[in-house]
Amino acid sequence: MSGNVIPLSSIARSLPVPPAGGCSSSSCRTPAGQGDVPDAVWDRIKDHPCFSEEAHHYFARMHVAVAPACNIQCNYCNRKYDCANESRPGVTSERLTPEQAARKVLAVAARIPQLSVLGIAGPGDALFDWRRTFETFRLVGEKLPDLKFCVSTNGLALPDHVDELARHNIDHVTITINAIDPEIAxxxxxxxxxxxxxxxxxxAARILLDRQMEGLERLTAKGVLVKVNSVLIPGLNxxxxxxxxxxxxxxxxxLHNVMPLISDPAHGTRFGLDGVRGPTPAEVKAVQDSLGGGAHLMRHCRQCRADAVGMLGEDLSAEFTLDKLPEAPVVDPEPRxxxxxxxxxxxxxxARAVASASAGLARAATPQAPARLVAVCTKGGGRINQHFGHAREFHVYAVDAGGVRFSGVRKAGxxxxxxxxxxxxxxxxLAALDGIDTVFVAKIGRCPRQDLAQAGIEAIDSHPFEYIESAVAAWYAERFGGRDQSASIA
Structure with missing residues (x-):
């Protein structure tokens, strides 16, 4: 197996067994990622890697490209087909019929027990091509009733399909809303x-914005969980x-997901050809940080292709093209x-490790200790478990005396x-690591360690396979501790 497709026997051997007597502690009942989310909502998102930051460490998603038509043109979008070399929304290697999509979903589920979500995100608009979208969900739902369904839409056709979304038991919807001011839109x-x-x-802008707000209000009135995507365009919105x-x-x-404009002229988008630049990681973080007190923020988005398969941050779609699929895939529910x-x-x-780390950090670090951003190489599971040289992205965490908090993801070659x-x-x-002076890795070679050091970045490989929060808290307490240097941070 490749990517993050993990044999169940390996997982079972490597994970700890809960204490005798079952999971009665609050940490078992309230996982680390739940925060202030009510239990009823947590039950709906805890296995959804896009709606829960914690879930993306454990669960995979897949998109099927059954909706090629679109009813709007965005200056940051250029839909491309038969394209395997670009990783961004609107791109796919194959356009599928609903029947082909259902076959593909079964083949993926048979090989990837982590699969928990099927999304339709184009490559056009899922609700403009609504017949293909809903037929796909119907076919898959007959075979995989435990799979969550979600759609992404620009919102223009959304009000016409709210009732149909509810009938198909689709309670996760993403709407792209980049502005509420028609002049900006x-x-x-x-x-x-x-x-x-x-x-x-x-x-056009007024019509679109009115329809987006109407759709959002009607979905939330029905209890549907809505994530709003906003593309951050420097100098515009x-x-x-x-x-x-x-x-x-x-x-x-x-949720509100603020994601950077992808603006490579080679992609052929209007903004790219006009030289509109994408934001830096620091600019994205500054905007995200300015939204505190508003809607919950999603900081782990990867801006996936319309045919993405696997854990967030990886794409196994090339392994599941139509020519590689069995004619009649069979899914054994037991591995799932x-x-x-x-x-x-x-x-x-x-959860227990995070609680222990937070308590130890509060004892050891002085309140005046400076806040730090650190980067982590991880393949999932919330652990430091990736070689520096294999990392396609860095998970960034903020740490201070108050604890360790996920801050975002930065892509890198x-x-x-x-x-x-x-x-x-x-x-x-190094550009992706701007503003970061410490990187946690499972392992790193001598040459890249030296290159990082010359740039003022320390590579730490003394916590391989530990939980991220525990390792970062221990490092921070040792470096900035002032009250109880002997405090144990597990």
């Missing part, structure tokens, strides 16, 4: 197609996203059931190419 959307007519300019966050919170949105049991034990253990380090990749990696 007009700079993002050159046209929309609505009721048999193309609209442009301010008129960056200062405006505070107003967007407040507006969607007032209408009941569960066992995997969820294993994850629950791991979550309970992780993989340093190791074919088993050898590639020095040409290091500038992009």
């Amino acid at each position: 007009a700079g993002i959307y050159p046209w929309i197609y609505f009721k048999g007519k193309r609209h442009t300019g301010i008129e 960056d200062a405006h996203l505070v107003a967007v966050n407040q507006a969607i919170k007032a209408r009941g949105a569960f 059931r066992v995997y969820r049991e294993v994850v629950e034990r791991e979550r309970a253990d992780h 993989t340093y190791c190419q074919g088993g050898e380090g590639d020095d040409e990749k290091m500038p992009a990696i």
Whole structure:
């Protein structure tokens, strides 16, 4: 198996067993990632890697590209087909019929017990191509009733399909809302197609924004969990996203995902060709941090392709093209059931480790100790379990005397190419690590360690396979402790 497809026997041997007598402690009942989320809502999101930051350490998602048509044009989007070399929304290697998509989902579920969510996110708009979308869900639901369904939409057609979404038991919906001011929106959307007519300019923006707000209100009134995506476009909507966050919170949105504009001219988007730049990681974090007190923030988005398969941060879609699928895939439910049991034990253990780390940090670190951002190489499970040279991205955590908190993900080119380090990749990696002076790794070679040190970044490989929070807390207490140097941080 490749990627993060993990044999169940290996997982079961490596994870701790809960204490005798079962899971009666609050840490077992309330996993580390639940926070202030009510129990009823947590039960709906705890296995959804996009709606729960903790879940993305354990569970996989897949998208099926059954909805190629779109009813709006975005200046940051260029839908591409038969494309295996770009990783961004609107891109797919194959367009599927609902029947082909159902076959693919079964094949993935048979090999990846971590699969918990099927999403339809285009490559056009899932609700403009609603017949294909709902037929796909119907076919898959007959075979895999334990799979969660979700759709992503620009919102223009959303009000027409709220009742149908509820009938298909789809209670996770993502709407892309980049502005609530028509003047700003007009700079993002050159046209929309609505009721048999193309609209442009301010008129198009007003129609789209009204439909987005109507759809959001109607979904939340039905108890559907809504995540709002906003593309951060420097100089256009960056200062405006505070107003967007407040507006969607007032209408009941569960999550707000602020993600960077992807603006490579090679992608052929209008913004890319016009030289509109994407934001830096620091700019994205600053905007996200400014939204505190509004809707909950999603900080672990990977801006996935329309045919993505696997854990967030990886894409196994090339392993599941139509020519590689069995004619009649069969899914054994037992590995899926066992995997969820294993994850629950791991979550309970992780929760205890986080609680212990937080308590130890509070004892050891002085309140005046400086806050730090650290980067972590991880393949999932909430652990430091990846070689520096294999990392395609870094998980960033903020740490201070109050604890260790996930801050975001920064993409970077993989340093190791074919088993050898590639020095040409290091500038992009250092750019991704801007503002970070410490990287936690399971292992690192001598040359990249030296390159990092020359850039003022320390690589720490003394906590391999430990939980991230425990390792970071122990490091921080040792470096900035002042009250109880002997405090134990487990």
